[in-house]
Structures are given as C-alpha cells and as structure tokens.
Amino acid sequence: MVHLIMTTTIAAAVQECRSLFPDHELWSSSEPSISDLAPGNPISHTQLIELSNLLKKLDCASSESSPPETSLPRTLNDLLRGSALYTPPPAPKPQKTPEYEALMSRLRATAESQTYSTLLSPSSSISQPSFSTISPTQDGEDGITYADLHRQATLVLNMVVSVLACGVAIFIAARWWDAPARVALAMGGALLVAVAETVVYWGYLRRVEEAKEREVKKAKGEVRKVVGRWEVLRV
Numbered sequence: 001m002v003h004l005i006m007t008t009t010i011a012a013a014v015q016e017c018r019s020l021f022p023d024h025e026l027w028s029s030s031e032p033s034i035s036d037l038a039p040g041n042p043i044s045h046t047q048l049i050e051l052s053n054l055l056k057k058l059d060c061a062s063s064e065s066s067p068p069e070t071s072l073p074r075t076l077n078d079l080l081r082g083s084a085l086y087t088p089p090p091a092p093k094p095q096k097t098p099e100y101e102a103l104m105s106r107l108r109a110t111a112e113s114q115t116y117s118t119l120l121s122p123s124s125s126i127s128q129p130s131f132s133t134i135s136p137t138q139d140g141e142d143g144i145t146y147a148d149l150h151r152q153a154t155l156v157l158n159m160v161v162s163v164l165a166c167g168v169a170i171f172i173a174a175r176w177w178d179a180p181a182r183v184a185l186a187m188g189g190a191l192l193v194a195v196a197e198t199v200v201y202w203g204y205l206r207r208v209e210e211a212k213e214r215e216v217k218k219a220k221g222e223v224r225k226v227v228g229r230w231e232v233l234r235v
Contacts, residue, residue: 001031001044001045001046002044002045002085003032003042003043003044003045003085003086003088004042004043004044004045004048004080004083004084004085004086005039005040005041005042005043005083005084005085005086006034006037006038006039006040006041006042006043006083007039007082007083008039009073009078009079009081009082010039010043010048010051010079010083011037011038011039013051013055013073013079014034014037014051015037016058017051017054017055017058020058021054024054031044031046031047032044034047042086042088043086048076048079048080049076051079052074052075052076052079055073055074055075055079056074056075058074155201155204156201159194159197159198159201162193162197163190163193163194163197164190166189166190166193167186167187167189167190167193168186170185170186170189170190171183171185171186174186
C-alpha cells in the first residue's frame with residue numbers, strides 16, 4: 001500500500017470532514033491511523049480517495065445552501081498537490097546489553113595493552129625476521145617433494161614408452177626378415193634406446209642435484225643483519 005505525507009491542506013480537509021461526518025468509517029481506519037493531524041504523518045492513497053469523495057459530498061451540500069467560507073480542496077489532484085511518498089523513519093538501534101559493553105571494554109583493553117607492548121619493544125619483531133620463503137626446508141637439504149616424485153615418474157614412463165615404441169617400430173620395419181632375426185633386431189634397438197635414455201636421465205638428475213647444491217651454498221653464504229631500527233616513546 002502506498003503511503004503519502006500528510007500536508008497542511010490534507011489535515012484541514014480531514015478536520016472539516018470529521019466534524020461533518022463523525023460516524024464515517026474513515027476515522028476508525030488503521031492503515032494508517034489519521035487521528036493525529038500533524039503535517040508529515042503518513043496517510044494512505046486509499047484514505048485520500050475516500051477523503052476526496054467526502055469532500056465532493058460536502059461540496060454538493062454546500063453549493064445547494066451557500067458557498068463555503070474556506071477554500072478547501074475538493075478533488076484528489078488538489079489533495080495530492082504538495083505531498084510526496086512517505087518514508088518511515090529508521091528503526092531505532094537495539095540497546096547494548098551490559099554483557100556486550102563489558103566484552104567490548106575487555107577487548108579494547110587487551111588491544112591497547114598489546115599495542116603498547118609492541119611500541120615498547122619494537123626490536124623484537126625486527127631482529128628476528130622471517131625468511132621462510134627463501135630459506136631451505138627444515139626437513140633436510142635432500143627433501144623430496146610431491147612435484148619431484150611426479151616429475152621423476154613422468155620421465156621414467158616416457159623412457160619406457162620410447163623403448164617400447166622403438167622396439168615395435170624396428171620389428172615392423174624388418175617384416176621381410178625371419179622371425180628370430182626380427183626379434184633380435186627389435187630387442188637390440190630397444191636396448192640401445194634404453195641405454196641412451198638412461199644416460200640422458202642420469203645427466204638430468206646430476207644437473208638438478210648440482211643446481212640444488214648451488215642454491216644451498218648461496219643461501220648459507222647470505223648474511224642477514226638489521227640495518228636500522230626506531231623506537232616510539234609513549235608521551
């Protein structure tokens with residue numbers, strides 16, 4: 001339901017109609033109640049329509065007897081002039097309980113105490129910086145991660161696939177030879193490919209180990225020190 005703001009003109013019209021039609025059901029309506037005729041109070045659009053109908057009856061009755069002494073609005077458009085949509089005031093905030101106030105006071109006191117302790121001893125947080133992102137793992141220099149295992153398993157699988165593929169290719173290519181010769185040739189070619197793959201794989205592992213050793217030596221050779229500090233004294 002649309003609620004509008006009661007203007008001075010609407011309040012005067014309601015007061016006049018109430019004096020002339022005291023038993024009308026409009027005065028007992030609660031959507032919203034118009035018992036208080038203060039401008040700014042809400043009034044529904046349905047109540048304005050009913051009020052305009054009463055004003056028309058009043059206009060007809062006054063025109064038969066004598067012209068009205070006051071110039072009140074007689075139509076719905078006149079009643080709506082100067083009005084606007086009614087926005088109810090915001091609901092009041094719930095009152096804070098004593099338990100809530102006590103909890104907030106305790107939290108504020110704790111936060112202030114921690115802040116004050118930090119200001120008094122700023123060197124404790126500066127002299128021991130965290131280098132966890134660049135330092136080696138604490139489990140040892142030779143720690144193996146899931147990524148390393150996955151990479152090594154992938155390399156071994158690639159080697160097996162390469163050996164089998166070469167053996168099958170040689171066996172198919174020598175289809176004009178006898179079966180024993182084809183098998184021997186395929187096994188020999190697969191063996192050569194396996195040896196080559198193994199050499200390449202061990203060379204790769206050696207380079208990875210050397211790179212890890214260089215990183216560890218570089219990390220151990222770093223010297224970390226505090227270049228400066230400042231203190232804040234509480235006034």
